[in-house]
Amino acid sequence: MKPAAATLDQDLAAAGFLLLGSFSPGPEDRIPDLAHGHRAATLLLIGSTGPTLWPKLIESPEFADEAPDPLDRYTRRTLLGTALKYGFDVLFPFEGPPYHPFQQWALACGSFSRSPMGVLAHRDFGPWSGFRAVFLSREPLWENTLEDRPGPCEACEDKPCIAACPADALSSETGYDVPKCRAHLEKGRALDCWTGCLARQACPVGQNHLQAPDNAQFHMESFVGLYANLNK
Ligand code: B12
Ligand code: SF4
Ligand code: SF4
Structure with missing residues (x-):
């Protein structure tokens, strides 16, 4: 079933997700071949922002059962259901290592830029969008329905x-110094950073x-x- 963009939006929103963009992948985009040797004609990037997903996740059985990785399990269950409904193949960002290049795919969708924090910042959502899955359609779907800015x-x-990071872990030239950030967080759970990266919070966008x-x-x-x- 070929979805209208609005119908798909509704299905995604019901589970706390949204469509962040789409594009027609080429060989340089490193999309795995689909079952029976099919190629993906359109990639849809599915994501979430702070307020969309958390209220749904904390009400879910995956959050209540106290088993590991509730977000990944919730994402897999709900988005596999949506993908099945429309006949899409689906890939997840937590499958790996090796991991699928989600940030590369997001940049190909447009509307994102690489921030000094490693995360991609979105034109409207700032540094607050998470990538939860890509849906792969064998049929060409709409081209990017979202305005590409x-x-x-x-x-x-x-x-x-950059200036908001108390650990001096960010720079325009060298980007995000993960060990420095990690060493700062190790100083103790009472630090403000534990309830949210101060650098991300300082971004005026989103x-x-x-x-x-x-x-x-x-998170x-x-x-x-x-x-x-990863560093074991
Ligand atoms: C491994 C990983 C990390 C490692 C990075 C280790 C490293 N140096 O590679 C660690 C554990 C440090 C990390 C940290 C974080 N990460 Co991370 N991470 C990943 C993961 C699972 C795989 C990355 C990868 O290897 N991809 C494979 C390569 C081939 O793909 P790529 O797109 O070409 O890779 C690019 C990125 O890896 C990027 N990159 C390189 N180093 C780092 C370091 C960081 C911190 C980030 C964000 C990106 C990044 O450069 C690559 C070249 O373009 C991705 C999910 C995914 N599948 O991409 C999430 C992902 C990149 N992480 C994400 C996030 C949000 C974070 C955190 C902010 C989590 C948090 N606390 O909320 C933190 C940053 C800490 C902070 N200050 O808040 C998001 C970014 C969303 C966005 N808008 O861009 C992703 C996409 C997960 C998701 N589901 O949305 N992460
Ligand atoms: S979590 Fe704290 S130390 Fe790490 S990058 Fe963000 S502001 Fe800097
Ligand atoms: S403050 Fe926001 S828009 Fe400015 S560089 Fe940082 S992430 Fe990008």
Whole structure:
């Protein structure tokens, strides 16, 4: 079933997600072949922002059962259901390592820029969009339905995100120094950064899409856990 963009938007919103962009991938986009040797004609990037997903997640059975990775399990269950409805294949950002190049795909959708914090900043949502899945359609769908405008970082002269980091972990030239950030967080859970990266909060773009403190803390815990696993 070929969805109208509005119908798909409704299905995604019901589970806390939104369509962030789309494009027609080529060989340089490193999309795995689909079942039976099919190629993806259109990639749809599915994401979330602070206020869209958290209220749904904390009401979910995955959050209540106290097993590991509730966000990944909730995402897999709900988005597999939506993908199945429309006959899409689906890839997730947490599949790996090796991981799928979600940031590269987001840049190909347009409206994003690389921020000094490593995360991509979106023209409307600032540094507050998470990438939750891509849907792959074998049929060409609409071209990018969302207006393709540049992300905000290039035109942001002051770059207040850099100065807001208490660990001096960000720079225009060298980007995000993960060990420095991690060393700062290790000083203790009472630090403000544990309830949200102060640099992200300082970005003037997308202030309506911030994560609530308990939501930010949830992501910070998983960042620290993933970092520890990758550096074992
Ligand atoms: C591994 C990983 C990390 C590692 C980075 C280690 C490293 N140096 O590679 C660690 C654990 C440090 C990390 C941290 C965070 N991450 Co991370 N991470 C990933 C993950 C799972 C894989 C990245 C990868 O290797 N991709 C494979 C390569 C081939 O793909 P790529 O798109 O070409 O890769 C680019 C990125 O890896 C980027 N990159 C390189 N180093 C770093 C470091 C950081 C911190 C980030 C964000 C990106 C980044 O440069 C690559 C070249 O273009 C992705 C999900 C995904 N599948 O992409 C999330 C992802 C990049 N992370 C994300 C986020 C939000 C974070 C955190 C902000 C989490 C948080 N606390 O909320 C933190 C940053 C800490 C902070 N100050 O808040 C988001 C970014 C969303 C966005 N708008 O851009 C992603 C896409 C996850 C998601 N589901 O949305 N992350
Ligand atoms: S403060 Fe400026 S440079 Fe930093 S993420 Fe926001 S728009 Fe980009
Ligand atoms: S979490 Fe804190 S230390 Fe790490 S980049 Fe953000 S502001 Fe800097």
